[in-house]
Amino acid sequence: MQSATTKPRVFSGIQPSGGLHLGNYLGAIRNWVRDQDKYDNIFCIVDLHTITVPQDPAALRENTLDLAAVYLASGISKTQAMFIQSHIPAHAELAWILECFVPMGWLERMTQFKEKSGRERERSSAGLFAYPALMAADILLYDTRYVPVGEDQRQHIELTRDVAQRMNQRFGELFTLPEPMIQAAGARIMGLDDPQKKMSKSLAAEAPGHAIFILDAPEVVRRKLARAQTDAQPEVRFPAGPGVTNLLEIYRTIQGKDWATVEKEFGGKSYSVLKTAVADAVIEALTPIQQRYREIRTDDAALVQHLRGAAERLTPTANTTLRRVQEAVGLR
Numbered sequence: 267m268q269s270a271t272t273k274p275r276v277f278s279g280i281q282p283s284g285g286l287h288l289g290n291y292l293g294a295i296r297n298w299v300r301d302q303d304k305y306d307n308i309f310c311i312v313d314l315h316t317i318t319v320p321q322d323p324a325a326l327r328e329n330t331l332d333l334a335a336v337y338l339a340s341g342i343s344k345t346q347a348m349f350i351q352s353h354i355p356a357h358a359e360l361a362w363i364l365e366c367f368v369p370m371g372w373l374e375r376m377t378q379f380k381e382k383s384g385r386e387r388e389r390s391s392a393g394l395f396a397y398p399a400l401m402a403a404d405i406l407l408y409d410t411r412y413v414p415v416g417e418d419q420r421q422h423i424e425l426t427r428d429v430a431q432r433m434n435q436r437f438g439e440l441f442t443l444p445e446p447m448i449q450a451a452g453a454r455i456m457g458l459d460d461p462q463k464k465m466s467k468s469l470a471a472e473a474p475g476h477a478i479f480i481l482d483a484p485e486v487v488r489r490k491l492a493r494a495q496t497d498a499q500p501e502v503r504f505p506a507g508p509g510v511t512n513l514l515e516i517y518r519t520i521q522g523k524d525w526a527t528v529e530k531e532f533g534g535k536s537y538s539v540l541k542t543a544v545a546d547a548v549i550e551a552l553t554p555i556q557q558r559y560r561e562i563r564t565d566d567a568a569l570v571q572h573l574r575g576a577a578e579r580l581t582p583t584a585n586t587t588l589r590r591v592q593e594a595v596g597l598r
């Protein structure tokens with residue numbers, strides 16, 4: 267496929283499963299926005315991934331538009347390609363073919379599957395198991411070079427490379443090999459209530475103090491941070507424990523500061539000074555996004571039209587790759 271620009275292709279996506287949190291923002295969206303002019307970007311709303319676990323249909327529709335509005339409100343330009351995964355059937359079609367080339371053993375090793383299926387392994391959907399093959403299809407359809415994500419997605423991108431290599435060896439150069447683009451700051455934000463666990467949508471649904479949501483009101487942000495776990499020391503000291511380290515990580519990612527600077531800034535300070543500074547920084551980052559989000563959601567028709575338009579423009583590219591693969595494996 268010939269790219270319309272000479273900039274390297276970037277592809278990334280987020281699930282519209284509701285409750286977009288600070289980890290999603292700092293680990294992904296914020297970096298997409300900052301670097302958008304450097305790349306030829308495709309930002310996807312991966313609704314097919316979301317239905318791998320049970321969803322309320324009305325909520326899924328709402329969360330899909332919410333996520334699109336948050337992308338734009340966060341500063342993704344309307345000139346970037348932003349679309350809904352299920353609007354381009356080639357994603358599901360390529361995913362099926364890839365599933366037939368991905369050994370079960372590779373999928374069994376995926377930590378996200380192990381975590382999400384948990385003790386309910388036998389009852390979890392086949393879709394949840396095959397999930398990384400769909401993610402590989404997303405990435406490979408567009409000859410993607412870079413995939414900007416948080417640390418938790420690294421393993422899925424490695425699997426994408428593995429299946430691409432396996433098929434390239436067998437059929438010739440079918441796919442471009444993608445690389446993960448994972449930032450040094452903000453790539454793994456931990457839960458406020460339990461800094462041993464990654465901040466996640468599913469844990470947030472069980473414990474309200476676990477995550478800050480992108481659409482949380484300022485007083486909610488302050489309350490959640492006030493209750494965030496710290497260390498068993500009288501003040502901020504280094505090396506700090508996981509709770510304080512996580513708060514400092516949130517702060518330094520938003521402020522673009524290095525560790526030495528934040529250690530100097532907060533060493534010897536009380537936890538309440540630290541928490542107030544983190545709350546101020548988070549609120550300052552989220553408030554303009556929330557305002558723009560509310561404006562964008564007043565016109566859902568325009569939003570849907572924008573998403574449909576992008577899917578239409580991307581479809582020929584996706585279909586070109588799909589045809590190439592279909593021909594290679596003997597389906598055409």
Ligand code: TYM
Binds near residue numbers: 278281282404419466
């Ligand atoms: P999802 O929806 O779970 O997460 C979206 C993005 O947020 C990042 N993230 C975090 N970053 C830092 N700290 C955290 N606690 C944290 N939690 C989540 C994720 O790394 C991700 O970048 N499988 C993907 C969606 C996907 C995708 C793709 C991504 C589907 N197809 C193709 C890239 C390319 C997922 O479930 O992300």
